[in-house]
Amino acid sequence: MAEMDHDNIINILEERDEETRLPEKLPLLPVRDVVVFTDMVLPLFIGRDKSVRAVELAMRKERLLFLVTQKDPAVEDPRPDDVYRVGTICRILRVVKLPDGNFKTLIQGIDKGRITRFISQKSIYNVKIETIKDIYYEELNLEHQALMKTVRENCEKILTIRGDFSTEIGILLNEIEDPGKLADLVSSNLNLKIEEAQALLELLDPIERLRKANDLLSREVELSMVQAKIQSNVRDEISKSQRDYFLREQMRAINKELGEFDEKAEEITGYKKQLKRAKLPLEVQKEAEKQLKRLDQVHPDASESSVIRSYLEWLIELPWSKSTRDMIDILTAKKVLDKHHHGLDNVKDRILEYLSVRKLNPKKKGQILCFVGPPGVGKTSLGQAIAKAMNRKFFRVSLGGIRDEAEIRGHRRTYIGAMPGRILQGLKQCGKNNPVFMMDEIDKIGVDFRGDPASALLEALDPEQNANFSDHYLNIPFDLSNVMFILTANMTDTIPSALLDRMEVIYLSGYTADEKAAIVNTHLLPRQIADHGLTKKKVSISDSAIRQIIEEYTSEAGLRNLERELATIYRKVARQVAEGKKSPFVITRNNLQKYLGVAKYIPEMDQEESQVGLATGLAWTNVGGEVLYVEASLLEGKGELIITGQLGEVMQESARAAVSYARSHCQSFGLKKNFFENLDIHIHVPAGAIPKDGPSAGIAMATALISAITEKPVNTDVAMTGEITLRGRVLPIGGLKEKAIGAIRAGIKTIIIPEKNKKELAEIPKVVKRKIKFISVSHIDDVITIAIGKDAFQPPPVCKPARKKKNR
Numbered sequence: 001m002a003e004m005d006h007d008n009i010i011n012i013l014e015e016r017d018e019e020t021r022l023p024e025k026l027p028l029l030p031v032r033d034v035v036v037f038t039d040m041v042l043p044l045f046i047g048r049d050k051s052v053r054a055v056e057l058a059m060r061k062e063r064l065l066f067l068v069t070q071k072d073p074a075v076e077d078p079r080p081d082d083v084y085r086v087g088t089i090c091r092i093l094r095v096v097k098l099p100d101g102n103f104k105t106l107i108q109g110i111d112k113g114r115i116t117r118f119i120s121q122k123s124i125y126n127v128k129i130e131t132i133k134d135i136y137y138e139e140l141n142l143e144h145q146a147l148m149k150t151v152r153e154n155c156e157k158i159l160t161i162r163g164d165f166s167t168e169i170g171i172l173l174n175e176i177e178d179p180g181k182l183a184d185l186v187s188s189n190l191n192l193k194i195e196e197a198q199a200l201l202e203l204l205d206p207i208e209r210l211r212k213a214n215d216l217l218s219r220e221v222e223l224s225m226v227q228a229k230i231q232s233n234v235r236d237e238i239s240k241s242q243r244d245y246f247l248r249e250q251m252r253a254i255n256k257e258l259g260e261f262d263e264k265a266e267e268i269t270g271y272k273k274q275l276k277r278a279k280l281p282l283e284v285q286k287e288a289e290k291q292l293k294r295l296d297q298v299h300p301d302a303s304e305s306s307v308i309r310s311y312l313e314w315l316i317e318l319p320w321s322k323s324t325r326d327m328i329d330i331l332t333a334k335k336v337l338d339k340h341h342h343g344l345d346n347v348k349d350r351i352l353e354y355l356s357v358r359k360l361n362p363k364k365k366g367q368i369l370c371f372v373g374p375p376g377v378g379k380t381s382l383g384q385a386i387a388k389a390m391n392r393k394f395f396r397v398s399l400g401g402i403r404d405e406a407e408i409r410g411h412r413r414t415y416i417g418a419m420p421g422r423i424l425q426g427l428k429q430c431g432k433n434n435p436v437f438m439m440d441e442i443d444k445i446g447v448d449f450r451g452d453p454a455s456a457l458l459e460a461l462d463p464e465q466n467a468n469f470s471d472h473y474l475n476i477p478f479d480l481s482n483v484m485f486i487l488t489a490n491m492t493d494t495i496p497s498a499l500l501d502r503m504e505v506i507y508l509s510g511y512t513a514d515e516k517a518a519i520v521n522t523h524l525l526p527r528q529i530a531d532h533g534l535t536k537k538k539v540s541i542s543d544s545a546i547r548q549i550i551e552e553y554t555s556e557a558g559l560r561n562l563e564r565e566l567a568t569i570y571r572k573v574a575r576q577v578a579e580g581k582k583s584p585f586v587i588t589r590n591n592l593q594k595y596l597g598v599a600k601y602i603p604e605m606d607q608e609e610s611q612v613g614l615a616t617g618l619a620w621t622n623v624g625g626e627v628l629y630v631e632a633s634l635l636e637g638k639g640e641l642i643i644t645g646q647l648g649e650v651m652q653e654s655a656r657a658a659v660s661y662a663r664s665h666c667q668s669f670g671l672k673k674n675f676f677e678n679l680d681i682h683i684h685v686p687a688g689a690i691p692k693d694g695p696s697a698g699i700a701m702a703t704a705l706i707s708a709i710t711e712k713p714v715n716t717d718v719a720m721t722g723e724i725t726l727r728g729r730v731l732p733i734g735g736l737k738e739k740a741i742g743a744i745r746a747g748i749k750t751i752i753i754p755e756k757n758k759k760e761l762a763e764i765p766k767v768v769k770r771k772i773k774f775i776s777v778s779h780i781d782d783v784i785t786i787a788i789g790k791d792a793f794q795p796p797p798v799c800k801p802a803r804k805k806k807n808r
Contacts, residue, residue, distance in 0.1 A: 022089055022111065026066040027054035028118075028125035029090075032073040035197035036088040037184040038109045046103040048076070053124045055095065055103050063092040066113060066129055069198060085115045086132070086202045109184075112201065134180045134206045144207055148179055151186060151210060154217045161224045180206030183213045190216055245299065268296050271312055279321045284476055288315050307413055314420060314474065319433040323482060324392050326434075328359040333389035340385045341378055342522060343515045346763070347371075347506055351386060358390075365463035370442065370487040370500075373508030374624040374738075376558020379488040380440060386486065387436035395426040400441030405451025408460065410473035420473040423460055423480070434482035442499075443489035454496045461485055461502050509737040510557025510624045512744060514767050516550050517543065524563055532570040538583040539573045541566075545592050552599035555745055557624025557738065569595045610716045613708035615787065617700030618721040618743060618751070619692070620735030625742025627719065628697060630685055632704035637680030645685035648693025655683050658702035660726055661780065662709060669710050681705065696733035698724030699752070699783050712788045719743050720752035720783060728780040732756035740768050750775060752783055 029051055031044065046055050058065045068087035075082050094106040113129040120126040137144070152173045159169065176182045187200045187209075196216065203209040252264075275288050295308045333355050337348045357364060371379040380396065387394035399407075411418035419425070426437060445454045459465050466480035492500060511519065521543075529536060554561045572595050573585050587595060617628040643655050659681055666675050683701060685692060699722045707714045721739055723731040732754045743751055749771075755778040761769070777783050 022131060023062065023064065024130075025119060025126055025128055026064055026089065027057045028083075028115075028127045029054050029065045029067050030070050030078045030083050030125075031067055032070050033194065035069050035192075035194060035201055036067045036090060036107070036109050037188040037201060038088060038111055039181065039184060040088075040109040040188040041093070042107065044105050044107055046105060050077075050124055052101070052103060055092070055105060057124060058092055059095060064110075065090050065092065065107070066115070066127055067107070067109075068115070069194060073194075080118050084198055086198070087113060087115070088201070089113050089129070089131070132204065134204050134209075137179070137207070140179070144179060147207070147210055147214065148182060151182060151214050151217065154214065154221050155186065158217070158221050158224050161221075161228050178206070179210045183210040186210075186213045186217055190220060192216060248300075264296070264300055268292065271295075271316075274316045275312075278316050280315065281320060284315060284320060287476055288312060291315075307418075310419075311413060311473075314424075314428070317428050318424065318474075318478070319427055319431055320478075322432050323434040324432050326358070326362065327391035328355050328389075330356055330359065333386075336389045337382075337385050340381060340523075342519045343511060343765075344378070344382075344508060347382065347508060350506055351382070355386075355389065365481060367504045368461050368463070368485045368487065368502055370489060370503035370505045371508055372489045372492055372505055374490060374510050374557035374621075376556060376560035377508045377510055378558075379508060380438060383436055383438040383486045383488075386484070390436065390484075392484070393430040393432050393435035394438070395430050395435050396438040396440060397422050397426055398440045399453070400444035401446060402453050403446040405453050405456045406472065408453050408456040410471040412472045413475075418473055420471050421456075423469070424471050424474070424478065427478075427483070433479065434484070436484045436486060438486045438488065440488045441490075442487045443491055443494045454499050457499060458502065461487075461499065507737075510741050511559065512741055512765060512767050513547065513550050516559065516562060517546055519559060520546050520550075520562065520566070524559065524566055528563070528566050528570050532567075532574045534570060534574060534577065538577060539570065539585045539587070541569070541587045542589070544589045545587050548589050548592055548599075549596070551745070552601055553596055555601045555626075557741065565596060610713035612711055612713045613704055615700045615704035615707065615714045616716075616719040616746075616748065617697045618719050618739040619694060619696070620738050625735065625738035625740065627742060627746040627748070628685060628692070628700070630683065630697065630700045630704045632701070632708040633682045633684075634708055635680040635682060636678060639677050640680045642680060642682040643684075644682070646691045647685060648691065650693050650695050651685070651697055654695065654698040654723060655701050657724055657726055658698060658705055659683075661702055661724060661728055662705050664726070665728070666709070669706065671709065675709070695723045695731075696721045698722060699730055699780060702780055703783055703787050706784055707788055710788070712791065714787050715750075715789075717749040718752060718787045719746075719748040719750070720787065722752070722754040722757075722777075722783075724780055730754045730777055730779060730783065736760045737764055737768075740764055740772060740774075744768060744771055749773065750786075752777055752786055754778070 029046075034042070036042070046052055054065060066087055067090050068083045068085070070078050070083055072082060088109040089111045090107040090109050092105055093108055096104040098104060112132040114132055115127045116130055117128040118125060119128055140148075155173055156170060173182075176185065183200070183206060187197060190213075192200075200209055200212060203212065271292055275285070275292070280288060291308050291312055295305060295312070298305045298308065330352060334348070334352055337351065341348065351369075354367070354369070371382060373379060383396070384394050402408075406421065408421045408423065410421040410424065420428075423437070427433060427435070439457075442457075445457075447454070460469055460480060463481065466483075468477040469480045470477055487503060489495060492505060525541065529539065549565050550562060553565050556562070569587060576585065577583060593599075613632045615630045615632075617630050619626050619628040641656065641659055643652055647655070663676055666673065683705065685697070699720050702724050703714055703720065721733050721736075723733065725731065736753060736757050737760070740751060750773045752775050755776045758774075758776040761774055764774075775786055777786070
């Protein structure tokens with residue numbers, strides 16, 4: 001409630017009994033954002049043309065205007081429908097003409113009225129009005145008197161809270177005996193919405209108007225009390241903070257006089273020295289000095305000071321200008337790679353080529369390398385070997401399973417516990433700005449509502465952009481162009497194409513049995529002997545035992561399970577040595593089962609002999625190549641196709657294509673056209689608990705099905721890979737090298753491949769070519785001829801019915 005003008009209220013009370021003859025026609029003055037009540041005095045600035053002319057006309061006559069409120073304050077030229085019909089007849093008390101032609105007026109509400117007709121609407125609004133009188137109460141009962149007393153008390157309460165109450169205002173409130181006048185006085189001093197104030201103005205029952213005004217007044221009192229409480233709490237808090245600040249300043253002054261050090265000044269000085277030693281770039285130095293000034297101004301115990309300290313420490317500890325000097329000797333690098341990795345000649349050649357270019361042109365922006373291959377083939381150790389060959393620091397971070405973009409870009413400093421992303425954390429840990437930075441499991445990054453980490457990596461891994469990598473925490477560009485990024489993955493299918501486009505993919509297919517045996521002798525055995533506290537004199541493993549472990553106790557492209565089996569042997573030997581048993585211990589094929597138990601894998605056990613309806617396919621998985629058996633059976637039924645083995649949509653389509661080919665060419669195999677009408681075809685791919693999918697099992701399914709319908713067995717030594725079309729063409733596949741290595745582990749002697757994959761045989765290791773015969777085909781008929789035999793295209797023997805014996 002605004003402060004009441006004492007003189008204005010006295011004038012209102014003196015003039016309320018004067019009889020004034022009001023004219024029926026008056027100039028109309030629309031007002032915005034205010035509702036004028038009777039006896040209300042307020043200043044108005046008149047600027048609109050029609051409003052100016054209305055004031056001029058009123059000044060020439062009785063100085064009377066009819067004020068109404070606009071429904072929409074934004075309307076500049078209101079029409080009759082834009083204003084309320086009920087308003088207030090007002091007298092102009094004072095007019096001052098401003099230099100720009102507008103008026104500053106002081107008006108007073110006299111009586112309420114209603115517009116009955118708009119007379120003129122061109123240059124000015126003249127309206128015909130009728131006055132509105134409130135309902136008259138001859139005598140006020142106790143309830144009415146109590147209501148008026150409550151209103152007076154609420155007025156005194158809200159004015160007291162705001163510090164505006166005085167004795168004169170209290171006397172004036174008590175002198176008003178008319179409930180309508182009291183309601184108008186209260187309403188005119190409340191901050192009401194236009195709709196609420198207009199509703200009060202139009203109420204003709206003074207008691208009802210006073211009751212609604214009291215409701216609004218009570219609401220204002222409650223709001224004022226809450227606001228006053230909040231302000232009081234804030235003042236108390238500010239007073240406490242100021243008191244603490246003054247006390248600390250006094251302590252600083254006392255310590256200075258006593259010759260004792262100032263902790264805050266000492267801290268600021270320490271930060272300045274560290275920033276100078278850090279040799280920061282100019283832009284970073286400016287930001288650091290800015291934050292240092294803020295730290296000097298912030299209260300030591302404020303939460304913001306700890307945020308600034310953490311930020312300054314990160315700026316100081318990051319290696320902005322610290323780097324290691326590359327020592328690139330190609331011959332030495334080759335020796336290091338050969339020492340730590342057996343085989344992988346193509347991969348090592350590519351790494352040496354990369355190092356050669358870096359040696360000749362150190363400023364060249366390097367390509368991002370991505371090693372893709374099954375687990376355990378040495379992807380991570382290759383990165384370590386590269387770092388050792390270049391004399392650089394090595395840092396590894398695993399990205400598998402991360403879903404938050406902030407893991408890469410960092411958190412903004414507004415969050416509690418914010419910190420930079422993993423890239424800058426790794427650089428801080430290395431202490432150099434040019435390490436070999438390995439990101440493992442790039443193919444296993446997740447996505448959720450917190451962002452896409454793979455997209456955040458685009459900037460970091462793009463040689464054209466990472467010179468100005470922006471971390472959310474630092475909010476300052478950091479140069480990553482000197483970092484050598486190496487990524488690893490098991491497969492490229494799940495890597496986003498935009499990210500994959502920024503990498504040079506190097507495939508590591510896996511190791512053959514001979515390569516594994518060589519790695520065991522040169523790397524794994526010495527390491528396991530040292531890890532278990534043994535010596536070569538105490539324990540030895542024969543070559544035949546190592547070969548048996550590789551073939552019968554492991555089935556993988558890498559070396560992890562092989563190393564676990566070797567560790568199992570050495571643990572048992574270490575126990576025997578610890579128990580005091582005599583050494584040496586010699587492990588051979590004869591006693592290997594004593595240490596490792598029964599053999600886990602027997603490659604030939606599933607195909608000891610050729611069988612009808614059983615074909616051998618080849619599959620590529622993220623752990624290397626594997627053998628895939630396809631079974632087909634014919635059952636009495638209605639010509640339906642049954643597919644089992646948890647096959648994906650692609651393999652199910654391959655099965656349907658194989659069935660369609662067999663049905664359309666059944667006469668080529670000596671069968672009638674309606675051969676399949678009363679038979680159901682069941683195609684199954686073990687093991688049923690493992691989901692399978694891919695586009696390379698088509699010819700294996702067709703071969704198994706044709707073997708079943710011709711009752712001719714499939715050659716057990718032959719495996720095949722390729723997709724089939726409805727016309728029998730064999731389409732190319734991927735992962736031939738991995739599949740070939742998997743076939744060797746399964747004891748396969750011959751592999752049928754698509755004709756278009758023949759060019760990839762140049763990349764197959766020579767040891768694999770010596771053990772496996774590769775046959776390229778372009779049509780399924782060639783596959784049938786090789787796997788089943790030419791007699792598959794001859795009609796099966798027809799059994800003649802036996803003659804009936806004649807009864808003699």
